[in-house]
Amino acid sequence: MIHWLENYLQRNSWIQDNLQRLGNPLMDAFTGLGDFFIFCLSVVKWVFIGTFHVRVLFKEMQKIGLQSILIVTLVGLFAGMVFALQTGSAFKVFNAESLVGSTVGIALSRELAPVFTALMIVARAGSAMAAEIGTMNVTEQVDALRSMSINPINYLVVPRVVATTIMVPLLVGVFNAAGLYGSYTVAIHLLAIPEGPYLARYHTLVEPADFYQGLIKGLLFGFIVSLIACYKGYRTTNGAEGVGRATTQAVVAGSVTILILNYFLATWLLQIFPN
Amino acid sequence: MIELQNIEKRFGSQAVLKGVSLQIPKGAITVIIGRSGEGKSVLIKTLMGLIRPDAGKILIDGANLCAMSALEQMKVRRRFGMLFQNAALFDSMNVEDNVAFPLREHTALDEEEILAKVNERLAQVGLKGVGQKMPSDLSGGMRKRVGLARALMLEPEIILYDEPTTGLDPILTDSIDNLIVDTQKGFNLTSIVVSHDIASTLKMANKIAMLHEGKILEEGPPQKFLESKNPFIQQFLAGKADKDFIG
Numbered sequence: 001m002i003h004w005l006e007n008y009l010q011r012n013s014w015i016q017d018n019l020q021r022l023g024n025p026l027m028d029a030f031t032g033l034g035d036f037f038i039f040c041l042s043v044v045k046w047v048f049i050g051t052f053h054v055r056v057l058f059k060e061m062q063k064i065g066l067q068s069i070l071i072v073t074l075v076g077l078f079a080g081m082v083f084a085l086q087t088g089s090a091f092k093v094f095n096a097e098s099l100v101g102s103t104v105g106i107a108l109s110r111e112l113a114p115v116f117t118a119l120m121i122v123a124r125a126g127s128a129m130a131a132e133i134g135t136m137n138v139t140e141q142v143d144a145l146r147s148m149s150i151n152p153i154n155y156l157v158v159p160r161v162v163a164t165t166i167m168v169p170l171l172v173g174v175f176n177a178a179g180l181y182g183s184y185t186v187a188i189h190l191l192a193i194p195e196g197p198y199l200a201r202y203h204t205l206v207e208p209a210d211f212y213q214g215l216i217k218g219l220l221f222g223f224i225v226s227l228i229a230c231y232k233g234y235r236t237t238n239g240a241e242g243v244g245r246a247t248t249q250a251v252v253a254g255s256v257t258i259l260i261l262n263y264f265l266a267t268w269l270l271q272i273f274p275n
Numbered sequence: 276m277i278e279l280q281n282i283e284k285r286f287g288s289q290a291v292l293k294g295v296s297l298q299i300p301k302g303a304i305t306v307i308i309g310r311s312g313e314g315k316s317v318l319i320k321t322l323m324g325l326i327r328p329d330a331g332k333i334l335i336d337g338a339n340l341c342a343m344s345a346l347e348q349m350k351v352r353r354r355f356g357m358l359f360q361n362a363a364l365f366d367s368m369n370v371e372d373n374v375a376f377p378l379r380e381h382t383a384l385d386e387e388e389i390l391a392k393v394n395e396r397l398a399q400v401g402l403k404g405v406g407q408k409m410p411s412d413l414s415g416g417m418r419k420r421v422g423l424a425r426a427l428m429l430e431p432e433i434i435l436y437d438e439p440t441t442g443l444d445p446i447l448t449d450s451i452d453n454l455i456v457d458t459q460k461g462f463n464l465t466s467i468v469v470s471h472d473i474a475s476t477l478k479m480a481n482k483i484a485m486l487h488e489g490k491i492l493e494e495g496p497p498q499k500f501l502e503s504k505n506p507f508i509q510q511f512l513a514g515k516a517d518k519d520f521i522g
Contacts, residue, residue, distance in 0.1 A: 135366075139363060139366070143359065146352070147359075147426075148352075148377045148380065149349045149352045149381070151345070151349065
């Protein structure tokens with residue numbers, strides 16, 4: 001049977017060519033995925049067996065967290081404001097403007113805050129991580145670390161992954177606070193929604209579980225996007241062009257992963273924290 | 276003593292090392308020469324365990340580096356220092372932090388002691404007072420000197436130089452050659468230099484090995500090379516291109 005199939009494919013080389021055309025990218029994708037998982041396992045291993053570089057960790061926490069506060073606050077503020085504006089005009093049709101605060105609160109804490117924050121961290125810090133590690137790779141600085149008996153995953157990757165995993169949930173909190181302030185300002189001062197019912201509905205409908213969902217998402221997003229960015233940097237080849245490609249890939253792969261992962265996390269978290 | 280036994284390394288379909296065997300004597304300067312793109316840098320990185328060979332053994336005082344775990348290899352690497360082709364200084368750190376880096380990572384010395392050692396090493400390589408400069412502010416020769424100072428910080432037994440004089444003017448080349456010889460004598464190191472600079476090689480080498488087409492074509496003291504009857508070695512020493520060679 002196999003012999004017959006081989007002969008048939010040899011006689012019809014176009015079938016073989018097309019199968020190869022389909023198979024090669026698939027093989028590359030699976031090889032890449034396998035390599036990424038090996039990289040992730042290596043990172044987790046070095047978290048436990050490696051020396052902890054506290055100085056690098058704090059430097060990264062400052063770069064990823066503190067230096068992102070302003071932009072996260074700004075985006076959170078305007079996201080809350082525009083969401084209040086849109087829901088306010090829609091709810092007016094049903095005379096339900098007092099639900100604006102709770103609707104914005106739930107949307108912010110469960111979805112908008114973790115997703116927007118993670119997307120901004122990918123664009124701001126993820127690209128920087130990929131470019132920095134990628135440049136170190138192509139200029140032999142990673143080899144220099146290894147030549148000094150320092151494991152580059154332990155020194156370069158672990159502090160960045162830990163710092164991002166810690167800082168993204170904290171930034172999610174900042175986003176929430178800014179968003180709620182923005183929505184409150186627009187709802188009360190612009191849409192003239194009475195403050196009492198607005199706050200009462202908010203207290204009744206928004207629960208701590210909504211914030212927990214956002215924080216859990218932020219934690220996982222931070223972990224996965226930093227792993228992707230560091231992986232892309234760590235596997236950079238081909239000089240400056242390679243660094244540019246790694247940076248783009250880190251941002252694209254990180255952003256797409258956040259949006260896909262968000263759906264599955266939302267499904268899972270709704271089972272854990274039912275309404 | 277370091278011994279390479281039938282080292283093979285392939286990148287994709289390209290075989291770079293095709294069974295390299297070489298003995299590197301202790302306390303001497305061994306220079307590995309060969310044309311550009313012959314795999315000299317791959318060989319030197321393989322020798323230190325930065326690249327894992329596909330086949331063969333690397334014996335360091337009898338222990339096979341290839342059979343060791345990653346953690347064991349890291350321990351063995353503490354005995355090595357390496358000066359990279361472009362120095363590979365950390366561009367986010369100034370000279371002082373670059374040179375202090377191995378001490379901060381591997382020793383419990385306090386900052387005062389570390390800075391004293393850094394200044395001492397920088398003075399030894401003729402770079403007193405540049406500690407606060409960034410690597411981007413240094414010339415090629417200065418970067419290599421800083422790289423050498425960093426490589427010597429943990430007082431290694433074996434030091435590897437990857438094309439230490441490439442891209443430098445003749446005067447700087449001579450000063451780096453002198454520095455390699457002085458360092459070898461001063462610290463009683465085993466030095467392995469990768470080069471395609473014949474003048475430098477003949478000046479500093481105790482032993483020369485020629486890498487050609489993925490194998491060691493010839494090895495021995497400089498005099499043996501000068502008297503070699505091998506036409507390729509004579510061509511390489513004379514620095515003459517083939518008539519039809521255009522690349």
